[in-house]
Amino acid sequence: MHFRLPKPLHGWREFVGEVGIIVVGVLIALAAEQVVEAAHSRAEARQADDSIQSELDFNLGRLESRMAIHACVSRRIDEIQAILDKAADHPDIVTPSWIGRPQYWAFASSRWQAESQAGRAALVDPKRLSSYAVMYARMQDLLDEMVLEQTDWARLRTLEHVRRLDPAAQFDLNATLQDARYRDWRLALVTSQLLAMAKALDLHATRNSTPASPSVCLPITTTRAQADRVSVWPFGEP
DSSP states (O other): OOOOOOOOTTOHHHHHHHHHHHHHHHHHHHHHHHHHHHHHHHHHHHHHHHHHHHHHHHHHHHHHHHHHTHHHHHHHHHHHHHHHHHHTTOSBOOOOSOOOOOOOOOOOOHHHHHHHHTTOGGGSOHHHHHHHHHHHHHHHHHHHHHHHHHHHHHHHGGGGGOSBOOHHHHHHHHHHHHHHHHHHHHHHHHHHHHHHHHHHTTOOOOOOOSOOOOGGGSOTTOOHHHHHHTOSSTTOOO
């Protein structure tokens, strides 16, 4: 039995040509769709990158504010150490009028989390994305350190209310002071590393809109009334 294929109305050559045109058209459409999708992905990547960079710039401004009080914190630690060292031989101390505390600033991460959860962060250049992740992780570590640092300084401020330090009190305050010293050292170290990373990524700190309290930079002879008058907080210093 023989089967005959139906003959195209205008011949096989024209039929093949028409099919070829259709195939080429489909391929062009698919290619155009891929171009559009690639352009859309690039646009989303830029938007995600810009959003993350803007948040990091905000955080860098706060890091610079913290670095600006590093010298004051170190000086106050040395002043407290001198008081404790003298108390080892003479328990009666000259009570400092003011110890103060380092201010701390929280860091923003909502944009980073939003871009990550939406999947847009994954469109950012992998090398930059890895650096961003490291920066956010280290900023969280710094925030945790600063929160704990506040407890250290609350304990150290008991010196504002005592005139004599027995050996037990000297030991406790020395231990707290060394803890505060280490935290301040680590904060300065990691902050300097983050600022170096930011420079390599061409990030630029924005001005910190939250004012810096002069608390720990005030002279140790400052009275509470004086400290409250220069405080940036409407309800004074803690």
